[in-house]
Amino acid sequence: MALLDIRNVSKSFGAIQAVNDISFAIERGEVVGLMGDNGAGKSTMVKLIAGNFPPSEGEIAVEGEVCHFHKPIEARAKGIEVVYQDLAIADNLTAAQNVFLGRELKKGPWPFRVLDKQAMIDRAAELFGELKSETRPRDLVRKMSGGQRQAVAIARTRLSKAHMVLMDEPTAAISVRQVAEVLELIRRLKAQGVAVILISHRMPDVFAVCDRIIVMRRGAKVADKTVAQTSPEEITGLITGAIRAA
Amino acid sequence: MPPDIAKPAESGHASIGDVVKIREQTIWQKIVASQPFWVTVALLVLVAFMTMLEPSFGTVDNAANVTRNFAPFGIMALGMTVVIITGGIDLSVGSIMGLVAIVAGLFLTWEYPWYVAFFMGLLAGLACGAVNGFFVAYVGMPSFVVTLGMLSIARSLAVVFSGNQMLYKFGPDAPIVKAIGQAKFPHQVPGDSIPDWIPQFSSHFWVMIVMALVVGYVFNFKAYGRHLMAIGGNENAARLTGVPVDWIKFQAYVFSAFTASIASLLLLGYNGSAINAMGQGYELRVIAATVIGGANLMGGAGTAFGAIVGSAFLEVIRNALLMAGIDSNWQGAFVGAFIILAVLLGMQSGGKSLIAATVERMFPKKHR
Numbered sequence: 233m234a235l236l237d238i239r240n241v242s243k244s245f246g247a248i249q250a251v252n253d254i255s256f257a258i259e260r261g262e263v264v265g266l267m268g269d270n271g272a273g274k275s276t277m278v279k280l281i282a283g284n285f286p287p288s289e290g291e292i293a294v295e296g297e298v299c300h301f302h303k304p305i306e307a308r309a310k311g312i313e314v315v316y317q318d319l320a321i322a323d324n325l326t327a328a329q330n331v332f333l334g335r336e337l338k339k340g341p342w343p344f345r346v347l348d349k350q351a352m353i354d355r356a357a358e359l360f361g362e363l364k365s366e367t368r369p370r371d372l373v374r375k376m377s378g379g380q381r382q383a384v385a386i387a388r389t390r391l392s393k394a395h396m397v398l399m400d401e402p403t404a405a406i407s408v409r410q411v412a413e414v415l416e417l418i419r420r421l422k423a424q425g426v427a428v429i430l431i432s433h434r435m436p437d438v439f440a441v442c443d444r445i446i447v448m449r450r451g452a453k454v455a456d457k458t459v460a461q462t463s464p465e466e467i468t469g470l471i472t473g474a475i476r477a478a
Numbered sequence: 479m480p481p482d483i484a485k486p487a488e489s490g491h492a493s494i495g496d497v498v499k500i501r502e503q504t505i506w507q508k509i510v511a512s513q514p515f516w517v518t519v520a521l522l523v524l525v526a527f528m529t530m531l532e533p534s535f536g537t538v539d540n541a542a543n544v545t546r547n548f549a550p551f552g553i554m555a556l557g558m559t560v561v562i563i564t565g566g567i568d569l570s571v572g573s574i575m576g577l578v579a580i581v582a583g584l585f586l587t588w589e590y591p592w593y594v595a596f597f598m599g600l601l602a603g604l605a606c607g608a609v610n611g612f613f614v615a616y617v618g619m620p621s622f623v624v625t626l627g628m629l630s631i632a633r634s635l636a637v638v639f640s641g642n643q644m645l646y647k648f649g650p651d652a653p654i655v656k657a658i659g660q661a662k663f664p665h666q667v668p669g670d671s672i673p674d675w676i677p678q679f680s681s682h683f684w685v686m687i688v689m690a691l692v693v694g695y696v697f698n699f700k701a702y703g704r705h706l707m708a709i710g711g712n713e714n715a716a717r718l719t720g721v722p723v724d725w726i727k728f729q730a731y732v733f734s735a736f737t738a739s740i741a742s743l744l745l746l747g748y749n750g751s752a753i754n755a756m757g758q759g760y761e762l763r764v765i766a767a768t769v770i771g772g773a774n775l776m777g778g779a780g781t782a783f784g785a786i787v788g789s790a791f792l793e794v795i796r797n798a799l800l801m802a803g804i805d806s807n808w809q810g811a812f813v814g815a816f817i818i819l820a821v822l823l824g825m826q827s828g829g830k831s832l833i834a835a836t837v838e839r840m841f842p843k844k845h846r
Contacts, residue, residue: 305720320718322711324778325704333708334719336701346699388719 233296235260235395235427236281236312241290243276250276252451253290260395263418263428265438268448269471274431277448278398281429282314283307295395313389317400321373321384328356328369331388359387363420365413378406379413386417396427403437415441435464449473513772514784516823521791528798535801541677542662546748548793549682550741554764555771555785556686556693557737560730562768565710565777566614566621568734570606570628571764575742575757576636578603582743583752584639589649592658599746600739606632607735611728621731629761636754646751659747682744686786689737694782706730710777766813767792770820791816 234257243251251273258264268274280287283301291298294310301307304314321330329352337348337355356369365383367376373384382402389397399418403411411434418441421428432438438445439459447455447470455462455470455478462478469475509515529536554571561568582599586592606628613624648655661681664672697703708716709723717723738757746752771788773780795816796809 304718308720314718316718318714320712320715322708322715322778324707324711329704329708330715333704333716334721336704338701347701347704 234258234293235262235295237293237296238281239291239293241280241287241292243280243285243288249451251280251287254448254453255290256446256453256456258396258427258429260427261422261425262444263422263430263442265442265445266429266431266448267433267438267445267467267471271450272448272471273451274448275400276451278314278400278429278431281307281312282398283312308392308394311393311395313392313394313397315382315385315389315397315399315402317402317404319381319385321381323374324372326370326372327360327367327376327380327384327387328353330373330384331356331359331369331391333388335391355391356387359390362390362424363387363417365417377410379410382406382410382414383417386421390421394426396429397421398429398431400431401433402430403432403434411437435467438467439464447471454478512781513820513823514781514787517770517772517784517787517791517820520820521787521794524791524794524798528794528801532798532801535798538675538677540797540801542679544790544793544797545677545683546680547797548789549680549686550745551760551764551767551793552686552786552789553682553689553741553744554734554737554760555767555789556689556782557734558764558768559771559773559780559782559785560693560706561621561734562765562773562775563706563710563777563780564727564730565713566727566730567625567765567775568610568731569622569625569761569765570610570632571734571738572757572760573629573632573636574603574606574735574738575745575760576754577606577632577639578739578742579746579752579756580636580640580645580754582746583645583648586648586651586655586752587645590651592651592654595651595655596743599743600736603735603739603742604732607732607738608728610735611731614731615724615727625731633754633758636756640752640754642754644751644753648750652750655747656750657747659744659749680748682741682748685740685744689740690782690786693785697782702726707778710774710779763792763813764789766817770817788820791820 236258238254238256241251241254242249254277266274266277279285281292283304283306286300286302292301293299294312299306299310301310322333325333332352332355337351338345339348339351340346353369360367360369360383363383363386365380365387367380367383367387373381376384386397402414402418406414415437418428418430422441430438430442442459444456444458445462445467446453447467449471454476455467457478466475466478470478525536534540558568558571578599581602582595585595585598610621610625610628613619614621658681662678663681663684664676664678666672666674666676666678697706705716705721705726708719708721709726713723742756745756767788768780768785769775769788770791771781771784771786773784792813795812799809799812800806
């Protein structure tokens with residue numbers, strides 16, 4: 233049974249058809265690249281899966297169970313986590329504080345239920361260790377590199393043992409060395425059986441880590457091919473519309 | 479001989495700390511890098527300097543006086559710190575003080591018991607805070623605009639309710655109200671066993687201490703405090719991770735109004751009368767104290783300790799200038815200069831305060 237099954241999903245905002253009759257399935261531990269030009273409907277697709285709003289038509293099934301998400305928190309409960317483009321981390325907090333933001337560990341009886349800081353630091357360190365990232369839990373995020381920030385955002389998804397992680401442009405604004413770091417993080421997620429949907433404009437990154445590439449154009453799916461079956465040239469053609477469909 | 483050669487090579491894998499040059503900050507480094515620390519140092523230096531220079535400054539009576547004078551500002555600075563941490567500002571605290579004093583004063587004039595009067599005053603203050611919070615958190619208006627409006631509304635209501643009269647005929651509970659505002663602890667009477675060097679701290683001071691401890695506890699040990707910081711650091715991130723951002727922001731403005739109400743009721747008791755002009759211009763002093771204490775107007779930084787130290791610092795400057803016989807019209811210039819100076823000193827450059835960075839440059843560490 234597929235981890236995520238998108239069945240004939242459409243989404244329209246008023247008269248605008250953002251996503252039109254899209255179907256695909258994703259298995260455990262699969263890394264899928266979602267590509268397309270600006271306005272192709274990638275973000276809408278991500279938001280549908282992440283639970284920001286429900287589809288107008290069609291259904292989304294997680295592990296065979298049809299879900300109707302209205303809020304991201306509902307999708308999260310089903311094991312779907314999102315790493316947002318801006319990472320959704322607070323600069324003025326430490327790595328550990330960001331990982332546990334909104335899900336703090338506490339100890340002691342009410343009303344003296346206080347933060348269990350040491351447990352959070354230990355757990356965060358453990359998560360960074362699993363990701364083999366050189367990130368220390370007590371460091372302020374403000375002083376971190378782009379790659380370390382990504383690690384913080386990804387560690388947060390590991391906290392809840394998510395089955396699926398959506399990553400929106402994780403390699404858009406960071407240096408070459410940090411890109412390698414982030415791609416390594418994605419491979420680690422895959423090795424742990426986590427499915428990853430990677431939304432990216434950067435062709436080399438997508439080809440470096442993805443098993444399969446889905447191309448969207450003007451709200452419709454125009455291709456769904458394994459990396460071995462395609463080439464960057466073909467994908468570029470599909471994105472721009474030079475190649476109609478494959 | 480370089481120290482590296484003398485040291486035997488360690489076996490095993492290098493830990494992250496060995497690989498990455500910047501080490502995690504120790505607690506001491508964190509303290510030295512913080513603005514409240516340097517403001518505290520400046521405060522102590524100022525106090526020591528004035529004690530030597532001016533015999534009447536270092537007296538027990540003056541200590542009781544100064545602590546009583548800044549306590550209302552310290553109390554309000556706690557509320558302001560909470561609001562400023564979320565990235566907002568509350569300009570209405572001074573006017574809320576006026577309204578609270580008048581509402582409580584009216585009920586006392588109508589000969590209600592003191593607790594009813596205080597409760598109604600508090601209610602009026604909290605209502606103002608709730609209006610602020612509603613428009614900022616749920617409607618999404620800029621806090622500056624909303625609280626600027628409330629500054630005008632609350633003051634106007636105070637004038638209307640009071641009929642532009644001073645209220646001082648307080649009915650049967652007047653002595654209790656006065657006792658609350660003028661209480662001292664420890665109370666010194668000639669011939670008691672309390673050492674004479676202990677100042678008779680006012681009720682205002684003790685209320686401030688208790689509130690500061692509570693706020694400090696929440697900031698440091700509660701998830702709530704962490705959520706406040708996160709909202710100031712990246713509101714969108716806080717929202718996406720499931721922090722109830724709107725609700726917490728709403729509460730911040732209500733808490734700020736609460737602190738203003740408490741300060742107002744204490745001053746009402748101390749003065750034994752209510753005027754609608756109470757608290758006029760206080761909002762700027764409170765904001766100044768909060769900023770001197772290290773709160774960041776952009777949000778995401780601030781401490782309870784800083785709020786208190788900032789207020790104390792402003793009052794000690796005022797008191798010192800007065801005692802030094804400097805024309806009181808100069809106060810504004812000094813206070814303004816210190817606001818700029820404090821923020822300059824607290825400015826972070828590469829994770830260090832300006833002073834810490836300068837000290838390090840002057841005395842470079844031998845071993846890296």
